[in-house]
Amino acid sequence: MEIGRRDLILSAAALALTPRALAAQRPNRPLGYAIVGLGYYGLRIIIPEFANCKHSRLAAVVSGDPAKARRVAAEHGLSDRAIYSYANFDSIRDNPDVDIVYVCLPNSMHAEYTIRAAKAGKHVLCEKPMAVSAAECEAMIAACKAADRKLMIGYRCHFEPTNLEAMRLARAGEAGKIRYVRSEHGFVQGDPSAWRLKRALAGGGSLMDMGVYSLQAARYMTGEEPVAVTARESTDRRDPRFTEVEDMIEWTLEFPSGALAGCQSMYSANQNRILLMGDKGRIELEPATRYDGNRMWLGKDGREREVTPPAGPAKTQFAGQLDHIVQCVRTGQEPVVSGEEGLRDMRIVEAIYRSAREGRTIRLDGRA
Numbered sequence: 001m002e003i004g005r006r007d008l009i010l011s012a013a014a015l016a017l018t019p020r021a022l023a024a025q026r027p028n029r030p031l032g033y034a035i036v037g038l039g040y041y042g043l044r045i046i047i048p049e050f051a052n053c054k055h056s057r058l059a060a061v062v063s064g065d066p067a068k069a070r071r072v073a074a075e076h077g078l079s080d081r082a083i084y085s086y087a088n089f090d091s092i093r094d095n096p097d098v099d100i101v102y103v104c105l106p107n108s109m110h111a112e113y114t115i116r117a118a119k120a121g122k123h124v125l126c127e128k129p130m131a132v133s134a135a136e137c138e139a140m141i142a143a144c145k146a147a148d149r150k151l152m153i154g155y156r157c158h159f160e161p162t163n164l165e166a167m168r169l170a171r172a173g174e175a176g177k178i179r180y181v182r183s184e185h186g187f188v189q190g191d192p193s194a195w196r197l198k199r200a201l202a203g204g205g206s207l208m209d210m211g212v213y214s215l216q217a218a219r220y221m222t223g224e225e226p227v228a229v230t231a232r233e234s235t236d237r238r239d240p241r242f243t244e245v246e247d248m249i250e251w252t253l254e255f256p257s258g259a260l261a262g263c264q265s266m267y268s269a270n271q272n273r274i275l276l277m278g279d280k281g282r283i284e285l286e287p288a289t290r291y292d293g294n295r296m297w298l299g300k301d302g303r304e305r306e307v308t309p310p311a312g313p314a315k316t317q318f319a320g321q322l323d324h325i326v327q328c329v330r331t332g333q334e335p336v337v338s339g340e341e342g343l344r345d346m347r348i349v350e351a352i353y354r355s356a357r358e359g360r361t362i363r364l365d366g367r368a
Contacts (some may be wrong), residue, residue, distance in 0.1 A: 031099040031326045032059025034084070034092060034122070036113055038068055041127070042104035045291070045318065047076070052319035055326040059097040062089055089113070093120035100125060100325060102154075106201040107208060111136035114151065115143040123150040125325050128212050130342030132203030134350055137343040144339060152325045152335035153342035155216060159320030162294040163220075165309035166274070166283055170221050174298060176280025178259045183217040184273045185210035185289065186248070186266030192240045197267075205235075205245030207349060211265030213289045215345055215352075217274045218253055218261035221283075226253035226261070226348065227365040231355040241267065251352045291317075 033056055035042045050058045060082040063069040069083045084092055092098055101117035103110055103126040111131045114124045124144060130153050131137045144151040157163040170178065186206060195201040202208055219225065231251035235242050248266040255261070264271070272287040284297045297303035314320030328335050351362040 030055050030057040031329060032057055032097045033125075033322070034060035034062055034095075034098045034101045035104060036062040036089070036101055036117075037104035037109075038063040038065065038072060039104065042102070043072065046102065046104060046322075047072070049316060049318040049322060052315040053322050054314075054319075056100075056319075056322040059099075060084060060092065060095060062086065062092075090116055090120055092117070092122065098122060099329065102322075103127060106195050107132050107203045108201050111140050114140045118143040118147040118149045118151075121147060121149070123152075123325060123329055125152045125154060125322070126342070127154040128342065128345075129203070129208050129349065130339065130346055132208070134343060134346045137339065137346050141339040141343065150325055150328050150335060151339035152328070153337050153339065154321065155337040155341065156317045156321050157213070157216065157289050158220070158337050159312065159314065159324065160289070160294065160317035161309040161312045162285060162296050163217075163289065164312065165307065166276070166285055166296055167220055167223075169283055169298070169307075170276055171223060173278075174281065175276055175278030175283050178222055178257065178276060178278045180259065180277045181218050181221050181261040182263075182273070182275040182277075183214040183221075183261065183288075184264040184271040185213040186264065186269050186271045188270060189241060189267040197241055197245055199244040202245060204349075204353065205242065205249075206247060206265040206267045207249050207352060208245075209265070210267075211249065211263070211349070211352075212345060214263040214265055215348060217288070218263055219344075221274065221276045222255055222257070222259055222261065224255040224257060224259065225344070225364075226255055227367075228254040228361055228363050229348065229351050229355050230361040231352045232359075233356040239268075246356075249352065249356060251355065253348075 035047060038061060047058060050056060058076050061069050061072050062084040064086050073083050100123045103113045105113060107129055110126050114126050117124045189196060196209055229251050231249060233246050233249045235247040247268050250264045253261040272289060274285040274288040276283040281300045284303060285294060287294050296307045298305045298307055312320055314323060325335055351364055355362045
């Protein structure tokens with residue numbers, strides 16, 4: 001009788017545990033991800049990377065295509081209970097296997113699903129750009145703070161060995177005092193029907209996509225925050241691809257040290273390059289931010305010596321990114337690319353658009 005009573009008490013206590021409490025009882029288990037959006041990036045790039053992770057696993061999928069969701073779930077050994085639609089997404093709060101939600105949706109949907117995930121008690125990894133406005137970024141940060149959940153933005157280059165080594169060399173003074181950074185990113189977007197060319201979904205054109213790489217590189221290579229921006233746009237509005245969004249946009253950033261950064265993004269040419277020049281030499285990456293195959297050179301005024309970066313702690317930049325937020329959840333530290341980092345970028349993006357539109361320099365430091 002005593003054993004039966006004790007078992008009943010223990011069973012009742014187990015039933016009363018919240019999903020967060022259940023997870024806490026298994027502190028070393030790989031944390032489960034729900035991938036929201038089964039487009040090319042989520043399906044072909046992110047989901048296969050769980051095989052390279054040490055601390056992360058696929059736990060659920062969210063899609064507006066039931067057939068695709070069932071097929072993906074079956075391929076990865078997930079039950080029907082791990083399949084969600086956009087309509088029933090909020091019920092993910094009741095799934096203790098899901099710890100983190102990775103939002104891989106068009107830009108205009110980032111804020112909604114980040115906020116819904118936080119309210120469901122889940123940590124969030126959100127693709128870049130963080131949102132389509134600084135106001136949305138602020139709302140996302142507030143929602144995650146109110147729920148005591150981590151928020152990280154998918155800036156994968158912060159986990160890519162070539163970029164990490166370039167940052168280290170720049171900080172170590174390999175090129176001397178930094179005077180100028182050139183960062184150019186683009187590709188030929190050939191399909192006029194692509195969501196990236198629809199303002200309602202993308203929030204803008206190449207700047208909201210490839211431009212984020214150029215902007216990030218200028219900031220992480222200098223290690224400074226810009227104080228002013230001057231921009232101009234070049235778009236052929238007769239091209240059916242660019243009836244709603246910009247093609248090429250270029251901008252110059254001014255930094256407190258006196259360094260400048262010249263940046264470009266485009267949807268009508270292929271480019272992937274970062275060049276840092278200092279008073280003692282240069283650091284050049286080309287290709288700079290691809291999924292693989294990035295290369296780096298050092299030299300006084302050219303490509304004199306190619307540098308092979310040391311291997312990172314993770315097998316790939318994607319696995320490093322996925323596992324990083326897991327470690328942040330476990331230790332309480334903030335992600336190296338937090339929501340605040342995404343907000344900083346979006347404020348600069350808005351200033352770039354404003355400068356191009358108004359034809360003048362926009363101060364970012366509050367000075368007139």
